[in-house]
Amino acid sequence: MAVRTHALDFEEFYRGSKDECLLTVLVSVGDKEMAQDLVAEAFARAWASWRTVSRHPAPIAWVVRTALNLNISRLRRRREISVPDPGRIERQIAIERVADSSVDPRIMAALLRLPARQRQVIALRLFLDLDTSHTAEALGIAPGTVQAHLGRAIAALRNDLVCERNQETPP
């Protein structure tokens, strides 16, 4: 009976949080297929340690942290650094948008132009709705640093999106 409850709890958690996790990790890694693989592996590890993860104050943050750590390990093994290409992700999402998604490619591209830490803070705070302390814990930084990154990220996004809007508007 305990096993069955364990399975049901995990399935509910997975279905309720997988899309937000994918979006959060995508913002960090800049490649949808890679993000999907990382998130799936992170959820598999969460299942394997579900007794511990389910008691975590923010299990969704545990999954995202694990996915990002897996990405770091992958890059170390490859001995090369992959820098997300805003143009590539914009094109990729623009194509997929027609088929099955309505993610705004301008916003995704603007997010990908932010420094990595700012992107992670934005994703954890806005996509996962984590509070400052859980975001700080997930990223291993101080709560004050989270607030500073969030403020800078919002200012940069505002400037970026306003510039794009002005460029689109005919004089």
Add this chain to the structure above:
Amino acid sequence: MNDDDVLTAVRDQRNKLLMTTPVEQVISRGRAVRARHRIRRLAGTLAVVAAAAVALTVLLPANHQPTAQLAAWTVTRQANGTINVTIRELRDAAGLQSMLRADGVPTSVTFGSEPNPSCREYPGQWNLSQSGVQLSNSSPYILAIHPSALPRGAGVWLGGKFDFAYSTLGHPQITYISPRLPKSPVSKVVRVPVLGAGLVQASPQCTGS
């Protein structure tokens, strides 16, 4: 555009990107991850115990060494149906496997090689000692199997390999495992048997029945 507009625009992207990996696929991968963790934990624990036992043997004076040559393993059946296996050396895995199967225990035994690829971990959460299998944590290893207490459809996996440990000479209690070669001149490398046991799904390919 003010800060609230930015926050709203970014937040609105939620749930617009769908993760398509089915939950069954994630759980299946999770089972493999958990099986790997269990085997590592078990092997790690037993390796430390085995290293301590071997180091004690190595460091004992010569006149304490046993003189009789014992078999690599012995299988005995108790009146209550319990099967006791005493393992002194990791030799003749096929012979041990045949004997246990003849005694009615669905078993897969591998010494010094990878586990049988046909074997699958027994599903669900199980505790080895509460599932009819007890393994002592000192050398020689004694495995007690209670066939009637094995879960339905379960078999016993028994795996052994050699690993390297090093002990500080003169201090057998400070024996520990390290993947590195010893740097201290007062350390001695010892080759230790590592034994693990677990439950697998009984099948003709894995456990013979």
